[in-house]
Amino acid sequence: MSNQILERPKSLTQKQFHYCPGCHHGIIHRLIAETIDEFDLREKTIIVQPVGCAVYIYEYFDTDVSEAAHGRAPAVATAIKRVSKGKFVLTYQGDGDLAAIGTAEIVHAAARGENICVFFVNNAIYGMTGGQMAPTTLPGMKTATTPLGRDVKKQGYPIKVSEMLAPFEGVSYIERVMVSSPKHIIKAKNAVRKAFKYQLQEKGFSLVEFLSACPTGWGMPPVDAAKWVEENMTKQFPLGVYKEVGLDD
Amino acid sequence: MAKVVIDQERCKGCGLCVAACNFGNLRIGENFNSKSYKVSEFVGEDCKGCGFCYMVCPDTAITVFRDEKVEVEK
Numbered sequence A: 001m002s003n004q005i006l007e008r009p010k011s012l013t014q015k016q017f018h019y020c021p022g023c024h025h026g027i028i029h030r031l032i033a034e035t036i037d038e039f040d041l042r043e044k045t046i047i048v049q050p051v052g053c054a055v056y057i058y059e060y061f062d063t064d065v066s067e068a069a070h071g072r073a074p075a076v077a078t079a080i081k082r083v084s085k086g087k088f089v090l091t092y093q094g095d096g097d098l099a100a101i102g103t104a105e106i107v108h109a110a111a112r113g114e115n116i117c118v119f120f121v122n123n124a125i126y127g128m129t130g131g132q133m134a135p136t137t138l139p140g141m142k143t144a145t146t147p148l149g150r151d152v153k154k155q156g157y158p159i160k161v162s163e164m165l166a167p168f169e170g171v172s173y174i175e176r177v178m179v180s181s182p183k184h185i186i187k188a189k190n191a192v193r194k195a196f197k198y199q200l201q202e203k204g205f206s207l208v209e210f211l212s213a214c215p216t217g218w219g220m221p222p223v224d225a226a227k228w229v230e231e232n233m234t235k236q237f238p239l240g241v242y243k244e245v246g247l248d249d
Numbered sequence B: 001m002a003k004v005v006i007d008q009e010r011c012k013g014c015g016l017c018v019a020a021c022n023f024g025n026l027r028i029g030e031n032f033n034s035k036s037y038k039v040s041e042f043v044g045e046d047c048k049g050c051g052f053c054y055m056v057c058p059d060t061a062i063t064v065f066r067d068e069k070v071e072v073e074k
């Protein structure tokens, strides 16, 4: 029986992910790896990794990977893309990495219209270091550093990265997605494919923002955490396409 | 007919696949793997090969085998 198989994509190594049970980083890894396979880009891809829970991404992707200092992935990716002819370059970054310590690098890479893909995993928290508040933490959300909930009078309002970057002329494509259910995972996969195409057609900077569950940092069982993304995160961070200049197809 | 195979050592018992299957084919059973996670089990008679469980699994523990093309990934 059975000639149609859905299985672990080839662009992932056999190494088991170290992520907590139900962490959406693993789903997002798989979508990117499947797309690398579909476009046959494994030998051309260079991933620039974040500091954060995904710091071990070089163990998981069977592609080239470069480290970058915390938040500096867009600057490192800029250099790699500019000096390496024919390479496919992407960054994978958390919200602490991209929207706190790396704010300058992401803003300028977007403004310059660097021809790279950025995969931005927004879980509204610093997962790796023990669940501290991130710039993306929701108002009222409890974290290790906002035990009474984020008070916008004291800690300010969340940064909306997709909305912030979309107006730059150099930006070709930005979409915010989530991976909380099969329906949304299919949509998220299409967004990843589109971002790939924007780079392949040399249209400039593209970014996919994933609303992502961190069951451990949020103190929730995995199924509840996925529901929490849908019910709470999407109110603060509405899904949708924020920029799309159009593909050649 | 279709079936799924779950890699017991990759599974972390998160239960996302159990919640995603509309046909009750999966459950967290009583077996532990070597890392002491209670793992997901395929108990179904009625697997459609829709791949929902594969899609939601954060640990790529699930492989889906199916006879013909099922139009779910479009």
Ligand SMILES: Cc1ncc(C[n+]2csc(CCOP(=O)(O)OP(=O)(O)O)c2C)c(N)n1
Pocket: A050, A051, A052, A053, A054, A070, A093, A094, A095, A096, A097, A098, A101, A121, A123, A125, A126, A127, A128, A129, A134
């Ligand atoms: C220069 C520097 N400052 C601070 C840290 C500590 N640190 C490690 S990961 C991290 C935040 C990670 O959060 P995020 O990017 O949201 O990733 P997540 O773990 O949530 O996926 C911080 C502050 C560091 N490693 N290096």
Ligand code: SF4
Pocket: A018, A019, A020, A022, A023, A024, A025, A053, A123, A127, A128, A213, A214, A215, A216, A217
């Ligand atoms: S701390 Fe959060 S983001 Fe990090 S692996 Fe665990 S669930 Fe995932």
Ligand code: SF4
Pocket: B002, B003, B004, B020, B021, B022, B023, B024, B025, B026, B044, B046, B047, B048, B049, B050, B051, B052, B053, B054, B064
């Ligand atoms: S392939 Fe579909 S029907 Fe079969 S076990 Fe997975 S979710 Fe259930």
Ligand code: SF4
Pocket: A022, B006, B010, B011, B012, B013, B014, B015, B016, B017, B018, B039, B040, B056, B057, B058, B059, B060, B061, B062
């Ligand atoms: S989704 Fe994957 S890791 Fe989670 S219980 Fe199912 S098979 Fe195990």
Ligand SMILES: [Mg+2]
Pocket: A052, A094, A095, A096, A121, A122, A123, A124, A125, A126, A127, A134
């Ligand atoms: Mg984070």
